[in-house]
Amino acid sequence: MADLRSEFIGIKSPNPFWLASAPPTDKEYNVRRAYEAGWGGVVWKTLGSEGPPVVNVSGPRYGVIYGPDRRVMGINNIELITDRPLEVNLREIKSVKRDWPDRALIISLMVPCDEESWKDILHRIEDTGADGVELNFGCPHGMAERGMGAAVGQVPEYIEMVTRWVKTHSRMPCIVKLTPNVTSILPPALAAKRGGADAVSLINTVKSVISVDLDAFAPEPTIDGKGTHGGYCGPAVKPIALNMVGEIARFDETRGLPISGIGGVTTWRDAAEFLAMGAGNVQVCTAAMTYGFKVVQEMISGLSDYMDRKGFASVSEIVGRAVPNFSEWQHLNLNHVTKAVIDQDACINCGRCYAVCEDTSHQAISVDEARTYTVKDEECVACNLCVDVCPVGCIDMKTLPVGSMDPRTGRPVAPYGNWTTHPNNPMARAAE
Amino acid sequence: MAHSQYTPGIVPARLAPDAYRARFADIAPPLDDHQAQVAADRCYFCHDAPCMEACPTSIDIPLFIRQIATGTPEAAAKTILTQNILGGMCARVCPTETLCEGACVREAAEGAPVRIGALQRYATDRMMARQDHPFTRAAATGRRIAVVGAGPAGLACAHRLALLGHEVTLYDARPRAGGLNEYGIASYKAVDGFAAREIDWLMQIGGIRLVTGWKLGTDATLADLVDSHDAVFLGLGLGATGALGLAGEDKTGIAPATEFIAELRQAEDLSALPIGRAVIVIGGGMTAIDAAVQARLLGAPDVTIVYRRSRAEMPASELEQELALTRGVRIVENAVPVAIHGNGALHEVEFARTEAGPAGLVVTEDTFRLSADQLFRAIGQRLGPLPDGLTTEAGKIRVEGAGRTALPKVWAGGDCAQGGQDLTVTAVAEGRDAAEDIHSFLMGA
Ligand SMILES: Cc1cc2nc3c(=O)[nH]c(=O)nc-3n(C[C@H](O)[C@H](O)[C@H](O)COP(=O)(O)OP(=O)(O)OC[C@H]3O[C@@H](n4cnc5c(N)ncnc54)[C@H](O)[C@@H]3O)c2cc1C
Numbered sequence: 001m002a003d004l005r006s007e008f009i010g011i012k013s014p015n016p017f018w019l020a021s022a023p024p025t026d027k028e029y030n031v032r033r034a035y036e037a038g039w040g041g042v043v044w045k046t047l048g049s050e051g052p053p054v055v056n057v058s059g060p061r062y063g064v065i066y067g068p069d070r071r072v073m074g075i076n077n078i079e080l081i082t083d084r085p086l087e088v089n090l091r092e093i094k095s096v097k098r099d100w101p102d103r104a105l106i107i108s109l110m111v112p113c114d115e116e117s118w119k120d121i122l123h124r125i126e127d128t129g130a131d132g133v134e135l136n137f138g139c140p141h142g143m144a145e146r147g148m149g150a151a152v153g154q155v156p157e158y159i160e161m162v163t164r165w166v167k168t169h170s171r172m173p174c175i176v177k178l179t180p181n182v183t184s185i186l187p188p189a190l191a192a193k194r195g196g197a198d199a200v201s202l203i204n205t206v207k208s209v210i211s212v213d214l215d216a217f218a219p220e221p222t223i224d225g226k227g228t229h230g231g232y233c234g235p236a237v238k239p240i241a242l243n244m245v246g247e248i249a250r251f252d253e254t255r256g257l258p259i260s261g262i263g264g265v266t267t268w269r270d271a272a273e274f275l276a277m278g279a280g281n282v283q284v285c286t287a288a289m290t291y292g293f294k295v296v297q298e299m300i301s302g303l304s305d306y307m308d309r310k311g312f313a314s315v316s317e318i319v320g321r322a323v324p325n326f327s328e329w330q331h332l333n334l335n336h337v338t339k340a341v342i343d344q345d346a347c348i349n350c351g352r353c354y355a356v357c358e359d360t361s362h363q364a365i366s367v368d369e370a371r372t373y374t375v376k377d378e379e380c381v382a383c384n385l386c387v388d389v390c391p392v393g394c395i396d397m398k399t400l401p402v403g404s405m406d407p408r409t410g411r412p413v414a415p416y417g418n419w420t421t422h423p424n425n426p427m428a429r430a431a432e
Numbered sequence: 433m434a435h436s437q438y439t440p441g442i443v444p445a446r447l448a449p450d451a452y453r454a455r456f457a458d459i460a461p462p463l464d465d466h467q468a469q470v471a472a473d474r475c476y477f478c479h480d481a482p483c484m485e486a487c488p489t490s491i492d493i494p495l496f497i498r499q500i501a502t503g504t505p506e507a508a509a510k511t512i513l514t515q516n517i518l519g520g521m522c523a524r525v526c527p528t529e530t531l532c533e534g535a536c537v538r539e540a541a542e543g544a545p546v547r548i549g550a551l552q553r554y555a556t557d558r559m560m561a562r563q564d565h566p567f568t569r570a571a572a573t574g575r576r577i578a579v580v581g582a583g584p585a586g587l588a589c590a591h592r593l594a595l596l597g598h599e600v601t602l603y604d605a606r607p608r609a610g611g612l613n614e615y616g617i618a619s620y621k622a623v624d625g626f627a628a629r630e631i632d633w634l635m636q637i638g639g640i641r642l643v644t645g646w647k648l649g650t651d652a653t654l655a656d657l658v659d660s661h662d663a664v665f666l667g668l669g670l671g672a673t674g675a676l677g678l679a680g681e682d683k684t685g686i687a688p689a690t691e692f693i694a695e696l697r698q699a700e701d702l703s704a705l706p707i708g709r710a711v712i713v714i715g716g717g718m719t720a721i722d723a724a725v726q727a728r729l730l731g732a733p734d735v736t737i738v739y740r741r742s743r744a745e746m747p748a749s750e751l752e753q754e755l756a757l758t759r760g761v762r763i764v765e766n767a768v769p770v771a772i773h774g775n776g777a778l779h780e781v782e783f784a785r786t787e788a789g790p791a792g793l794v795v796t797e798d799t800f801r802l803s804a805d806q807l808f809r810a811i812g813q814r815l816g817p818l819p820d821g822l823t824t825e826a827g828k829i830r831v832e833g834a835g836r837t838a839l840p841k842v843w844a845g846g847d848c849a850q851g852g853q854d855l856t857v858t859a860v861a862e863g864r865d866a867a868e869d870i871h872s873f874l875m876g877a
């Protein structure tokens with residue numbers, strides 16, 4: 001069993017799996033049971049200012065996208081921050097942290113955008129024993145309309161300003177949670193860094209409408225005949241999150257800024273992918289909301305198994321390993337040639353590869369009377385679509401070695417060459 | 433000498449020499465990677481999963497299936513083997529239709545459970561193919577324990593004790609270890625010497641000394657063992673078989689089904705094994721099914737199981753009954769043998785029909801005869817002779833808690849002891865739990 005111990009901005013936890021700020025971390029009862037199940041840390045459900053708490057709808061607050069067999073692929077929610085009194089949350093946080101000193105406990109915060117409000121809440125949480133704070137600049141619904149959450153996260157100047165207040169009025173490590181509802185994640189990440197953030201976490205949910213009730217003619221979840229946009233999360237958003245994490249990890253001016261990766265982490269593999277793309281740890285919400293707290297046990301055994309196989313002695317050895325290979329398009333090797341190859345022994349002759357290639361790609365698969373499907377190397381552009389739709393995974397890509405003939409172009413495979421030097425590129429620099 | 437299926441009497445080689453291998457091939461061939469992915473995808477990862485509840489060894493089934501689904505079959509195997517060290521054998525022989533798969537919520541939803549047994553085999557096969565052992569022994573405790581009987585109960589007990597750091601001597605009267613895994617289980621359930629391979633793999637834990645051909649009561653007494661060890665575990669199984677109590681039962685061709693199966697399991701060359709043309713098996717359990725099916729596979733054209741009650745009441749599950757029927761075995765229900773006819777060798781068996789009466793089974797006057805040249809008794813196994821001092825109840829060693837017998841320092845589990853069904857998996861659970869109990873007893877935990 002590999003050593004999964006993790007240290008993120010000085011905060012230690014027995015593994016890199018934290019529960020994200022959300023319903024799973026809403027109260028003491030949950031958090032204790034989460035720790036018992038094996039979670040390394042939690043980010044407590046976002047707290048607001050003192051005073052009457054926010055109010056949630058009492059109709060449905062979630063909607064779902066299903067994959068086959070009713071597998072939950074994405075959840076959309078219209079829930080707000082905690083609707084329980086501040087004092088109750090603070091008392092519970094203190095009690096849990098006292099009993100579980102080895103687990104990370106971060107407090108997520110969202111208060112109005114003025115210095116006094118932030119100063120006040122930071123003062124209130126000071127003696128809870130929590131390991132750090134996470135600033136929720138992410139919720140795309142309900143709070144944004146009140147000038148909080150994503151309304152802050154979409155304006156880099158606000159992010160920087162609030163982060164600075166927090167670093168001024170607290171000595172706690174500070175994580176800034178970013179919203180994906182922006183055209184580029186880099187300005188918000190940079191703003192957090194400038195404000196003094198110890199780390200960023202991302203992504204919060206993606207602004208969305210998940211479905212429409214075609215009898216009531218209202219978006220779902222529908223509350224008394226009306227629906228509103230919500231925040232989307234779960235496996236479906238992982239690609240969005242991975243890209244944003246990777247962009248921050250590779251961007252010159254944000255490189256080295258610790259990242260807590262969030263968005264669709266469901267298995268050990270998802271977690272390892274986030275780590276490889278530069279996240280120092282991961283946070284999970286939907287997987288727990290779909291399968292319960294026990295789901296972490298597979299993440300733990302799987303990551304450990306992977307590390308043993310790879311000979312990694314610590315989680316930090318995975319962190320950022322894929323970042324140097326996260327390239328921009330113009331640096332990809334345009335002379336690299338692959339061809340799809342169908343393993344005829346494993347093929348079940350469904351013809352899905354043929355349908356997609358013939359109808360939507362390059363007509364590069366032939367079929368005979370016996371339903372034998374064969375790739376025509378002279379047509380195949382290696383788009384990968386057949387590989388992607390094959391239900392049994394019997395199609396692979398083989399790489400043509402440099403110097404061998406590419407039957408499609410009739411030219412030998414050339415050594416490395418990218419767009420920046422390509423003859424078709426009007427901006428091409430002459431090769432050195 | 434070549435025979436045909438129809439040669440009268442009990443003869444070998446009823447089939448062409450190359451027919452045996454295919455007939456005795458793996459009854460449930462292993463899943464390939466793709467099949468395992470598809471099967472694993474169906475698991476719902478239920479809360480407080482009913483399948484886990486239904487498994488006598490309480491394997492964390494949802495977790496191991498999720499580990500398969502995420503491409504870590506060896507982690508899955510470890511989840512299985514932590515609870516059940518003979519998880520490989522159990523994956524092959526458990527009547528999953530009445531255990532885990534019977535409890536699967538998808539059985540309720542769609543009449544098609546997740547293929548838990550096949551997935552368990554997929555994971556454990558991968559682990560065993562790796563040839564190393566996933567567990568390491570705790571520091572030596574200096575305690576010495578004798579385990580008598582190297583069947584599933586004794587093996588599970590010995591492994592757990594060794595894991596906990598104790599020194600174990602594992603005794604068995606037979607020439608080979610494994611108990612009924614080696615001598616009883618139908619050959620098409622555990623092909624290619626799996627029972628022996630699994631034991632070799634299990635023994636890699638270290639700290640277990642195996643002594644075969646050593647019989648308790650002959651080579652030493654229980655009192656000797658108790659004197660020379662810190663604790664003793666008895667996993668003796670049910671070695672004795674019952675007789676029908678009819679005149680002429682000593683005629684040639686009549687034998688306990690377990691004897692026939694043991695001979696078959698140990699046969700180097702199945703074509704050398706003689707089998708009758710008309711074979712009758714008396715009984716209604718797994719042993720009856722296995723004997724009948726394997727008689728058919730050896731080429732007997734006419735095989736009949738005769739059970740005293742109705743098919744619905746047979747201890748063999750519906751699935752097993754179906755197996756027998758699809759292999760061409762005839763099942764005659766509600767009849768008991770009342771006389772054996774034949775001149776030296778068996779010729780015919782006379783049966784009387786039975787009826788269910790208010791006070792139990794009623795044997796009627798209505799009789800019929802079936803011709804037979806071979807008859808196997810599968811009317812249940814019984815406890816063999818027991819050492820002094822042990823008490824019994826309903827034909828089993830009386831135990832309390834995790835296998836504590838009436839004698840101090842002596843535990844018992846598996847088929848020979850009270851509790852649970854007579855199944856491989858139950859024996860494993862009882863052996864394991866007794867080991868834990870012995871450990872806490874010795875270490876004062
Ligand atoms: C024909 C048949 C088919 C079966 N099929 C299945 C199946 O498909 N699935 C399933 O779950 N269960 C099946 N069972 C039941 C299962 O095999 C038993 O429940 C299980 O083997 C019990 O394990 P055990 O360790 O208690 O006893 P056993 O497996 O019987 O092992 C007992 C061991 O103790 C040894 N022993 C006995 N007395 C002494 C002594 N005095 N000194 C030294 N050693 C001694 C014996 O040699 C033997 O090796 C079947 C049983 C039979 C008979």
Ligand SMILES: Cc1cc2nc3c(=O)[nH]c(=O)nc-3n(C[C@H](O)[C@H](O)[C@H](O)COP(=O)(O)O)c2cc1C
Nearest residue numbers: 020021022046077136204233234263264284285286
């Ligand atoms: C019902 C629900 C409520 C949430 N509430 C909060 C919140 O209060 N504060 C917060 O920072 N993020 C909140 N989130 C966002 C999650 O913390 C997380 O960033 C997002 O769900 C993506 O991760 P996932 O794909 O693992 O679910 C919430 C998500 C859901 C589904």
Ligand code: SF4
Nearest residue numbers: 058059060061062289
């Ligand atoms: S999960 Fe179901 S039962 Fe529980 S609060 Fe939500 S709607 Fe009610």
